[in-house]
Structures are given as C-alpha cells and as structure tokens.
Amino acid sequence: MSEAILYPPSATDFTTLGIGPLLDAKYVLASRGRNETPELTFTYPVNGPLFSAIKTGCLVVCAVGPNLRSKSQRFEITAITKPKDGKVQIFAEHIVGIARKTILQPGARFTGITAQLALNQWMNLLAPRRPFTVFSDVGTQASIDFSEIGHFEQALEALGGKQGSILQNFGGEYVFDNWNIRLMTNAGRESGVVIAYGKNLTNLTQEKSIETTYTSVYPYAKVTIDEEERVLTLPELYVHSKHVDQYPSVLAQMVDFSDREPQSVDELRTLAEQFVINNQVGVPRVNLKVSYADLAKSVDDTQIQRLEEVELCDTVTVAFNQLDIQATAKVIKTVWDVRKEEYRTIELGDARSNLSTPIRDQQKDRDQIQQEIDWVRQAQREATDILTNPGKGHVVIYPSIKDPQELLILDTTDINTARNVWRWNIGGLGFSRTGFNGTYELAMTNNGAIVADRITTGTLRAIQIIGVAITGSSFETTGSNSRVLLQAGMLSSFMNNLRFMDLDGSRLRFFHTNGQTVLGQFHRTQDTQTNRQGITLSAEPGTMLGLSVGDGQGNYTRRLMVAPGSDAVHVSNLEMGTGLNSTSYGTIRRAQLSRAIVPNSDNFQVNNNVGLNFYSPLNMNGFSILNVSDIRLKEHIRQTEVKGIEETKQLNFVDFEYKRDYLKNEDHLLPEGEQFGLVAQYSSFLAKQAPGDHYLKIDMNKQVNLNTKTNQELISIIEAQELRLRRLEEKLGMEDVT
Secondary structure, three states, rough: OOOOOOEOOOOOOOOOOEEEOOOEEHHHHHHHHOOOOOOOEEEOOOOOOHHHOOEEEOEEEOOOOOOOOOOOOEEEEEEOOOOOOOOOEEEEEEHHHHHHOOOEEOOOOOEEEEHHHHHHHHHOOOOOOOOEEEEEEOEEEEEEOOEEEEEEEOOOHOOOOOOOOOHHHHHEEEEEEHHHHHHHHOOOOEEEEEEEEEEOOOOOOHHHHOOOOOEEEEEEEEEEEEEEEEEEEEOOOEOOOOOOOOOOOOEEEEEEEEOEEEEEHHHHHHHHHHHHHHHOOOOOOOOOEEEHHHHHHOOHHHHHHHOOOOOOOOOOEEEEEEOOOEEEEEEEEEEEEEEEEEEEEEEEEEOOOOOOOOOOOOOOHHHHHHHHHHHHHHHHHHHHHHHHHHOOOOOEEOOOOOOOEEEEOOOOOOOOOOEEEEEEEOOOOEEEEOOOOEHHHHHHHHEOOOEOOOOOOOOOOOOOOOOOOOOEEEEEOOOOOEEEEEEOOEEEEOOOEEEEEEEEOOOEEEEEOOOEEEEEEEEEEEEOOOOEEEEEEEEEOOEEEEEEEEOOOOOEEEEEEEEOOOOEEEEEEOOOOOOOOOOOOOOOOOOOOOOOOOHHHHHHHHOOOOOOOOOOOOOOOOOOOOOOOHHHHHOOOOOOOOOOOHHEEEEEEEEOOOOOOOOOOOOHOOOOOOOOEOOOHHOOEEEEEEEOOOOOEEEHHHHHHOOOHHHHHHHHHHHHHHHHHHHHHHHHHHOOOO
C-alpha cells in the first residue's frame, strides 16, 4: 500500500516524510488525461491527526501510475470543501499547473522552428521565472507567435488549449514529470496488450460506436460542367470498405467532394475510394471507459502483467472478434488509486490520425434530399411559368413621370379599374387582387416584414416561429446524428436512424441500440382488485433495471439494480433515514439477511431494549466475545457483597429437553435432544427478563462473573488451608512433600 505525503508550501526536500503521510485519507485518486494537467482528489476526516495542517498551497506527493515516470509526483492543494459528515474533500493540481499563475511576457514571432526551440522561448518569457526544464523530440517545423501581448493570458495556455499554442502548431503529446515538461511525438509506447472486446468486456458507448460505424461512403459533388450546374453521384451509389461484409447491413456516410471539383464519375469514385482507405471506413472507433477489473478480464493471463504496467498514451490493440476486425487505441485517460496502487478506471480512445477530409454530418439520407429537391424544383417551375407567361399587363409610373413616387403593374391602364395590382414604392413591394387600394395579401415592407399566404423554400431558418398552430402529417427536428419525430400522437427520438425512445399518452418506452427491441417502459397501471391507478417502471425480460448516481463529470455509479432472471433487488449501499442529510435511522421490517457482511470500517449495532435472538450456534471462529469494562465508563465502584460460593450452591443444574411446540415457526425451533443447564425460575440470581417476549433468560455475562468470583473464594479457602497445613506440619516436624 502506498500513501500520499503532505508537505508545507515551501518544501524543497521531498526525500523526507514532510508533515506526514496522509494515513487517514480516503479515496485518494490521481486523474490524468492526454495533454491535460493531472489532478488529485481525496477526502480527509476532520478529526484526523493532520487535518489542521492541510491548507491550500500545501504540497502532496504521490504516485499517479505504475511506472517510474509516474512516481513521486507533486500536487498543490487548490481547494478544500466545507466539512460534511465529518470529512472534507481536497482538490489538488499537478505542480505544472503553477504555469496558470505565471504570465508570458511578449516576445517575437518565429517561423520554421522546431518544437524544442519553441519550448525554449516559452521558458525564457515566463514571469516570474520557474524551474521548468523542457524537451521535445517532435520533428515538425512550424511557426509560433509570442509577440501579441495578452493573447496568452497565462503561460499554461501557450503550452496548449488555446489558438496558436505550441501543442496546436507542432502537435505531439505532453509528459508532465514534476518540473520537467516533455512534448513527445508519442508519449507512450506500444504495450503489446490485445483487448478482446465482447467476451468479458462490453460498453454501451462502444456498442453505439460499433452499431454506428459507417461501412460505406455515398459520395457526391456539386460541380459546373459546360456552364451547367450538376450533382455528380455514382451509378452504384456507394463505395464500400473491405469490412462491409462483417456488418449486418450497409450504413453509408454521405460525403461532399465539391471542394475537390471532380469532373467525371470516375474522378468522384477515385476520390471516394481514397477516402475510404485514408479514414479506415468500416473500422469501429474505440471509445471505452471501463474499470480496471473489467479490463483485466478481457486479456489473456499472459498479458496481465503488461496491462498492469500500461501508462497514459500507451497504444493497445482492441480486437472486435465478432467482426474479425482489429483497431488501434490509445490510453487517453486514467484514474489511479494511490493507496491500492492500481488503476481504478482506464479510458481508451481512437488512435487513428486526423481525417484528411472531415466527415461532414448529414441530416437526411439521399432519398429524403432528392424528395425535397423535387418539391422545391416543382415550386420553382410553377413560379417560372407564371413569370414567363404573365398575360398582358401595364407598367405605370405614379402619379406622373415628372413626380415618380411609385411603380405600378396593372391588369388595365387605369388604376381605378385595375384589380390585379403590383405596387412598389418607398414602403415596400406588394400585390393586391382587389385593386389599387388593397388589400395587399402578398407584401414585403420596409419594416422587415414579409406577408404571404404561401411560402415555398428549401430551407427556412428562423430564430422564432410564432403561430396559432403548425400542422402536418408529421413534425420533425433534426441534429447532427439525431432527430425527433412527432407523428400520429407519438413523440419518437432517433439516433442514427435507430429508434431510441417513444412517448404516447400512456407510456414512455426505451429501446435497445438495435432500434427495435424494447428495453423497458415508464407507464400507467391499474390494480385489478382495487382499481387504483399508479405509475410503474418496468424492464423487459433479459433487461437490467437500475438506478445510478452521477458525479457531474459524465460518470455514473449504479446504486440499485434488478438483474434479469432475478427476483432480488441489488443495492450497493442502502442508507435508511428521514432525510437526505438526516442523522436519524430508518427501519427495515420483516427482512431476512442472506450472506450479509458488515465492512470492517463500520459497526453492527443493536440499541438498548432490543431483543437479539439466535436460533443457531454463534461461531466466533476463534475470536473473542467482548464486554465493555473501561473504568472511564463506571462510577460508584465498591467491593462486591456477592458471596460466590453461596450463590453458586443455590444453582440447581438439571438435565432436560425443550418443548417442541414452544414456537410454531420452523426457523425458530429450540435445540433437540437432552440438554444440561439451569432453570431460570430456580436461579433467581441469574434470571433476567429480556425484551421481545415474556420468557425468562439466564444472564450468561453474570454467570461468567459469578463463576470467577466463586473461583476466587475457593482459591482463598485453598490457600488458607495450605497455610494451616504447613504450620501443622512444622509443629509435627514433618517434611514438606510438595
């Protein structure tokens, strides 16, 4: 077991134990992310010996991983919460975070330099100076601009996380080792670990990643050929990846190659084929965040040691055996349990290079797009026909050419007789079917308003739509890969065109990631006997029903679960009380415990005047039965007047058998066969009435003490007899034969 060690803010020698090891700290967890500043969190009791010494600014030294580069890392305490339930939570940031408190003086703009030179310039511009050392093996030559004052508000932003930073311009992966900052082409190594996904390891996010993996590309391009705008597509529609046959169905991604300006179908096909290869279309993206224990189950026994030594940014292979596909992944986040010296969680992410051409999110598939294009084009053709075949009209400048205020287009030469009137003036443009004075049912006015009975458009963008009602066969909202559909009184949510949830007047249902199988529902119910209505949360056969609690970071811990095929409710931690922060106790009635264990950090307590009955032998497995006897808990102490021998002589030991009809409960039967012991009614000194029933009991604690007192009195008698015997022997001149 390893312990975090507390040091004062001014400490420079970390070979000593400093203020002391934080032995009473709980949940000491060190979190690291790729190109992120490491963090440390733990809780500490307010009655702990070092509580008063824990202050913001103090340093904590501990390991953050299994290997040498992760040992003895220094953290600065940045926040301490207010005490709650007798403990506080402490937050600390890696010592490299001091760059947040450091400004970057304005420098110069450099072009064509290496990452090492950029880091050197960064270190020279720090104010105040810090004892950092920097190194980089990144061979990329790029530009970096330190000349604009205030662009980097603090020095850490210049390392990464802001436009124009060293990380953005040069790439790479940071290694933070106390004051040593290294920007490496690869901060990790090829671990040789092969993780078999699907055998003992599954993950909902990864399942979604697999199910939404594109197997093919649907390429298109909007181009101008011979002065005519055209949309190029492939006659075969798709370009498939070599893995397409490993999936149950084709899932195509629409990709726009307009910016590459292909001039033929063959050029478009070549671009799509190269895209499929460069971007590993058909290979699932790795997105796994799992506990170390679950991860260990997914590797061969021969690789356990390698897994234990995996570090941040190391590369692993994820084998999707059901698809016969292997993907490369990187360790992008870790949570290290400092005290247990093992990983709590490991997060794996996609390790493939950035896409050469970004896959643009598409909201509709090809058929939907074509349908909408046809609809708009029909409206365009209708408008074209009306404008090219308008019938006879008359253009009038009103009121006169000498004083031109308005431009009119009339169906007659006289504004008094015209019925169809176009009117254009400083107020706007409008059309009336009822003459010059209106009403203008179609108008565009200078206050920004457009009035129309019908608007046909391919895309309508609006901040707000206000109306009495919006009607249609369906109403749909779409996102990058999700949509919500309101149709036939049902609200449905889809993810990648797979049904995720639906809601109608009686129930809310959730679906499996296959978009078809119902997982469970929240619905109205009615008791057939009482006709009382209620609300029920149900899970379908083979589906787990759980209740989880989040930590605000997207992580959820299951607290309650009903497992498939089980009639039991599994609860990780059940706390009974009348309120969230209540110190009162709740009650569990008519409960039966099976394989229940009290953790060694807690106590099993039975309060006063509570009957505790055993109907089986109490096996202490070699441990003691203790009774409180501390003098600090006693008063009015005096020598007892109990005469042990006299009380013991009055005890009447008998042989007997218990009555079989004493209790009717088959689980509460008394021992069978002949017994040896006392009868409480004949042993008044030891008899006691216990809560729970009206039967007398024997006080075993009192009996043990009585036996001891009796033995003491007998010992005193024996010693007196021995003394008397020796004196008689001396008088008689007899030798001591003992």
